[in-house]
Amino acid sequence: MTNKLSAGLAALFSLGTGPALAAQPVDWQMGFQPAATEIMTQIRGFESYTLWFIVPITLLVLVLLIYVMVKFRAGANPNPSKTSHNSLIEVIWTLGPVVILLALAVPSFNLLTAQYSPPEADFTVKATGYQWYWGYEYQTDEELSFDSLLLQDGERADAGKEDLATYPRLLTVDNEFVVPVGKTVRVLVTAADVLHSFAMPAFGIKIDAVPGRLNETWFNAEAEGLYYGQCSELCGKDHAYMPIAIRVVAQDKFDAWLAAAADDVEAANRNLIAAIDADAKSVDVAANVKN
Known part of the structure; x- marks a missing residue:
């Protein structure tokens, strides 16, 4: 009984430390995704x-x-009332x-x-919608901007994203929007061509991206993991292939990723995934040792 309880607690703990925690649509889903804010x-x-x-x-x-x-x-x-x-x-x-x-x-x-009453933000990121992908600009001391496109099936191996349970088709991107857990992130949303919409169901945010205008939203993710959303404004023929992926990590991992991404965002992403996977494996090992 004790071993089963220990294994259950370890499995639950591993959800918060590894990539297994990924808020995404599921088959026959009737309600909202689990809340992350x-x-x-x-x-x-x-x-x-x-x-x-x-x-x-x-x-x-x-x-x-x-x-x-x-x-x-x-x-x-037969005789209707005349009331x-x-x-x-x-x-x-x-x-x-x-x-x-x-x-x-x-x-x-x-x-x-x-x-619509956000607390003081820890940092700001500008999200720009394009046909049909998102671009992110981190307004921090480290200058960083990159595009986030739908990851094609043939590119999964190079990106280390072959696990379809964690990285589902039509939602996985090459470069995730990475943020630290427990920090208030201010997001400035706009578009470069047509109307788009920045939506992340697990965070409870959805805001239009309008060309020539800056809209503002915010979130404070309470749990580490990988969260998926999509453009929610019909924006052309590839509207269905414009996902949003936000990866929430510990502060030390975010700091390391941000410093490395300033030089090479793809390499920084691979290192981040490797670090997360290593933590998940260490938790699994610890659970097996207790058993």
Whole structure:
């Protein structure tokens, strides 16, 4: 029993240290992706909250429709009522929706306020949408800019991204947007040609990329891992092949990656993946030794 518990805890811990933690769409997914930020946690909570109103209202309307269709059908009611109004019913169907809308509006406005009231950012990255890829510019002491394109199947081996579970087709990119865990990242979003949209479901962010305009969003990722999103604004024939990949790593790994990427971003990415894989293997070894 103890060995099984130790193995389970080690496996859970390895999700936070290796590339196994990757928020991405799954087959037959009915809900949101797991939350990786406080904002997304609030969004998921608001969704559950609204369901407490939506489900009863839907059932009530269904019951009323069935009741009216049965009770007031022509066969059962040959002499229709000539009632023109009912004061009690009119008061109920006026005040009821008002109360419900207020109950939905207050937490909704609180959530919007949290989304659009960012804390002080630790650093800023500019994300530019192109047909059909993203470009990133890190506004840090280390000057860094690179493009992030969909990784073709024939390029996986050279990039060290052959594991389809972690690096799925149509979502994997050659150069990820790398950020440190637990840091507030300000993202300036724009486009160079047509409308695009920068969306990362696990972070609870989605903002339009408009040519000639800078829009702003932010996030603070709470767990290390690899997270996937996509352009969410129809932008041409290859719109479906414009993924977004954000890799969240420990601060020391980010610092090493940022310094190396200033000279060679591809080599820095390979070194980062190797370091993450090495950490994951060390956790696996430790789990086996305990067993």
